[in-house]
Amino acid sequence: MSKKALVVVSFGTSHSDTRKKTIEICENELRKSFLEYDFFRAWTSKMIIKKIKNRDNEEILFPDELMDMLCKKGYDEVYIQSLHLICGEEYNKLLDIINSYKKRFSKICIGRPLLSTLEDYKYIAEFIDIKSKKDIENDFKKEYSAVVWMGHGTEHIAHSSYAALDYRLRVKESPAFIGTVEGYPEIEDVLFFLEKNNIKKVHLRPLLLVSGDHAKNDMAGNNDKSWKKILEKKGFEVEVHLEGIGQFDEIQRKFVENLKDEL
Structure with a gap:
C-alpha cells in the first residue's frame, strides 16, 4: 500500500x-x-x-x-x-x-x-470587494470611504498580479484599492486614486496571508514611512484592520x- x-x-x-x-x-x-x-x-x-x-x-x-x-x-x-x-x-x-x-x-x-488562473483573480476580486463594502457600511459618509489593501510586491515577473487584481476592482467600481510595499502599484499610485475620488476616510488592510512585520510596521506602524502615517499626513482619517487574509x-x-x- x-x-x-x-x-x-x-x-x-x-x-x-x-x-x-x-x-x-x-x-x-x-x-x-x-x-x-x-x-x-x-x-x-x-x-x-x-x-x-x-x-x-x-x-x-x-x-x-x-x-x-x-x-x-x-x-x-x-x-x-x-x-x-x-x-x-x-x-x-x-x-x-x-x-x-x-x-x-x-x-x-x-x-x-492564490492568484494564478483568471477564475482565481475573479474570486479574489469578489472577496476583496465584498469585504471592503462591509468595512465602510457603517461609516458616516460611506461614499467618501475606501479600503486600501497593502500587498508585499515583488521584482519578479509576477509583479503584474497586483495591478491585474486592482484593474478588476476598478472595473467593478469597487471602493477597494491595491498597493504594494516593494512593487507596483505603489502608495503614490493609491494616493492618486484616493484624491481623484475625493476620499476622506481610509480603511487599511493587509493583502498578506499573515499579519506580520509588513502589516504591523510598514502598514500600521507609527514611523513616518508607514502607510498609516503617510495617509494621515495627507489629511485622511485612517482605520486599521490587522487581519491577515489567511484568517x-x-x-x-x-x-x-x-x-x-x-x-
Whole structure:
C-alpha cells in the first residue's frame, strides 16, 4: 500500500499570534479535507526558519529537507499545497525544488497559489470587494470611504498580479484599492486614486496571508514611512484592520479547492 503525504508550504512567519490565526488554520483546513494523507509542513524562508529555531527551538524544514525526509520514510505519493499568494519568486523557488524530486516519487502533485488562473483573480476580486463594502457600511459618509489593501510586491515577473487584481476592482467600481510595499502599484499610485475620488476616510488592510512585520510596521506602524502615517499626513482619517487574509474562510477554502483542482 502506497504511503501518501500532504505537504503545506508557506513563506513562514516569526509572529506566533498571526501564525495560529492564518498559516495553521489554512493547514488545518487542508488536513481535514485530505484525512487519508499524513500531514507535513515546510517554509520557504530560511531566515525565518533559523529565527524560529534559535528563539523557540522549533524545527521547521525547508522544502528540500522535507522531501529528503519523505524519501527516507518511504513515501511514494506527495501532494503539495502552496500558501503563497502569487506565482512569484518564492513559489518558483518551490517549483524548482519539487521538480528536482519528481524521479524519486511515483507521484508529486502541487496546488497553485492564490492568484494564478483568471477564475482565481475573479474570486479574489469578489472577496476583496465584498469585504471592503462591509468595512465602510457603517461609516458616516460611506461614499467618501475606501479600503486600501497593502500587498508585499515583488521584482519578479509576477509583479503584474497586483495591478491585474486592482484593474478588476476598478472595473467593478469597487471602493477597494491595491498597493504594494516593494512593487507596483505603489502608495503614490493609491494616493492618486484616493484624491481623484475625493476620499476622506481610509480603511487599511493587509493583502498578506499573515499579519506580520509588513502589516504591523510598514502598514500600521507609527514611523513616518508607514502607510498609516503617510495617509494621515495627507489629511485622511485612517482605520486599521490587522487581519491577515489567511484568517478568512474564503481564502482557506480557496487553497483547499486549488489542491482539489490538481487532483
